[in-house]
Amino acid sequence: MNVIETKNLTKYYGEVKGVENLTFSVKKGEIFGFLGPNGAGKTTTIRTLLGYLNKTSGEAYIFGKNIDDEIVDIKKEVGYIPGDLNIYGHLTGKQLLDFFSSLRHREMILLDELLKIFNIPLERKIKGYSKGMKQMLGIIQAFMDDPEIVIMDEPTSGLDPLLQQKFYDFLRKQKTKRKTMFLSSHILSEVDKICDRIGIIKEGELVALENVDTLKSKSGKKIKLKIKEKPEKFKGPKDMKIHDGWIEFVTTDNIDIWIKEFSKYTIIDLDINDFSLEDIFIHYYEMKS
Amino acid sequence: MNSILSFKIAIQTFKDNFKTTIILTGLFGIMAVVYAGMFPSFKDLLDQMAESGGLDPFSSFFGPAAMDMNSYVGFLYLEMYQIFIIIILAIVIGFIASSIVSKEVELKTIDLFMSNPVSRKQIIFEKFIGLIPMVLIINFITMIAIIFTTSAIGETLDFGYLFLTHIILIPYLLAIVAIGILISVIIDEKMKGAIIMIAVIIAMYVYQTMGQMISSLEFIKYFSLMYYTNAYEVLKFGKVDVAGFIILSTATILLLIITMIYFEHKDLRL
Structure with missing residues (x-):
């Protein structure tokens, strides 16, 4: 079953190409790596899929639902970690998690487990957090209600190697539960370690889409x-x-x-x-x- | 639970602006006490000006209330309502509303916020709802300060009319909030948005004043929201302009609908 499916997805910013004719699918239970250097179109793809940007043409579906018409429904089952993570500095970590919990109307079944892995000062205002702490908070909020799919844009940025390892272990555990993860990254070792399949994007176009091992053996x-x-x-x-x-x-x-x-x-x-x-x-x- | 009716964004908006609300309430409350309390000191001077026709030149600029400036109601309207509530409070509230979405875009916090299952229409609607308590608290605490001061200085004022005045100010102030929110979704830089908001309020004041002063330009006063408040008529005679009330309420609803449609189709490029 395809959880994400795009057909000729295209986004232009006026005359400037963001992404063009992207056709790919992400299967349920897989960790999909989306590779490309800065400016290749990774973030544009994610932000179009999540409805922040209006697509120029093409189609995109998440859980079979069209992103044009059912984006709010789609987001009920999607967690997101933005690449450039900016969180309300005036709130404490706990206040942010409470606020987001109230918007999701679901039980936060993974919250305790995540707080054990990522130890952050919940009572402190977020403006006093280090970059790593903010990143941990970003991870916690994305996974806390155990969504079916989590879309991550450079999720380990700012995490030390030990925390990165804990994060990879957590992703693998989620995978055993048939959860789907879409990981955009330019850290190739990270993608190599945890992804099942990758798509490589260059100048807004998909240049490769393959199983990681197959790609390696073919090469x-x-x-x-x-x-x-x-x-x-x-x-x-x-x-x-x-x-x-x-x-x-x-x-x-x-x-x-x-x-x-x-x-x-x-x-x-x-x-x-x-x-x-x-x-x-x-x-x-x-x-x- | 239906997420549309949970008002979680509205509650958060109110919490985010709570400190500002308290500070502004204090400032406008103090201002009300100072201005209402000043009247006895000016009464004799204003009586002399009224007798000698010294107030006449002001009437073309400030309207019929200027002729009544030597009475407590006329003084209160001109000094407190026309300047501090209809203009300055509108600028302050408009300033806050005009950055309510743009500050989230500028600080990029909207990226994570919008990953939650909330529609853009819901964001606009609840941000608007979240600013209503600020408007009500400042508005009614100012009224209470005026009641307190009026009793303290021994002046007479119909408190029923005063209450009605503060009721008819609500649709005016909410229309200002709606203009502010529209600006905040169009202009992504909050300072630029705030400057435009101030310019809009000043322009409306100029339109109303010019419309009153120059008969050939009378029509332009209809483009000013201030024209539809008629606070002086309510404060002095208890005459509520129902049509004005409806026009302001309709303008607010229309502005919110336009804002929702615009925001719904806007690319959020951070």
Whole structure:
């Protein structure tokens, strides 16, 4: 079942393109990573899905409900952590959570659990919070009523590594409960750790949409090799690069062919690695450029 | 529970403005005591001016109340109501209303706030409702201060008419709030919005005054909300302008509907 579905979703700010022809879906129970550098259109996509921006054309549905007509109903089941998190400074953390609870009309079933994970001074005014504390409060308010889907825009910004780890563990626990999460980020290691599927957005258009493992395996392996002979003598692929005496290339072929080829030389050092998400990301950006 | 009827945003708006309400209530209460209490000191001078025709030039600018300035009601209307409530209180309340949405956009707090299941229409409606207690508290505490001072200085005033005056001021002040909220959804910068709001109130005052002074420009007074309050007629004779009351109430409703429609279709670019 698709929880989020967009068909040719397009948003223009006057003449300026925000996003164009975005077609993708997010399935129930998956953690979907939405990748792209700053200005690529991640936030525009999120803000259009949540009804902050009026789409120029296309369609978008959340739980099968059209974002144009049923956005208030949709928000009953959606939590949101904005990228640029700004919270009422004059309220205390408790007052903010009470206010938001009163607007949601649901039992805050995860509130106690979240407050145990993210220890924040609830009685203190938010203007006295550090960036990390504000981020924790943002996470708590998004998840406190256990919504079916949480849309997050750079959610770990400002969190220390220990809290980030606790947050990832919490997301994994939510996933076991078949909750859906849409994670927009440019921190590739984060997406690599927790996402099932990713979409890569570039200049407002979707350039890749794939399962993380499939994408990695499709991308092949990175091979780095140092031989006693002159590197130029090595019969590698056309796009082979030589850098500081290292021969570098990428292969999607059977690795056995290359191991046999290496045996014809005197190997000083050899490094064979899977593609990291970062490599894939850079590959997509360089390729399209 | 129906979220439309829960008024949680309205309650929060009232709480957010509570300190301001208390401060303004205190200031306008003190102002009422000072102005009403000043009358005995000016009475003789004003009587002399009235006898010598010295008040006549003011009547074309300030209306018929100027001719009656040597009476307590005329003095109270001109000094307290026309200046401090109809203009200054309107500017203060308009100033607050004109930033009620734009400050959320400017500070970007609207991003998280609107992630809750609330419609944009509900936000506008409840923000308006949330400002009503401020209007009522300042309005009626000022009235109580006038009653107290009137009794203290031994002047006579029909307290029934006084109460009616403060009743007919409500639709005027709420119409000002509605203009302010409309400005706050159109202009995203709160200071710019506040300046426009002040300009609108001053323009309305000028329209009303010019309309009274220049017969060829009489029609422009109809564009001023102040024209429909007629507070002097109510305070002096207890004559309520029902048509004015209805026009102000209708203007408020129309302004709110326009604001809701505009806000509903607005891109919230933060």
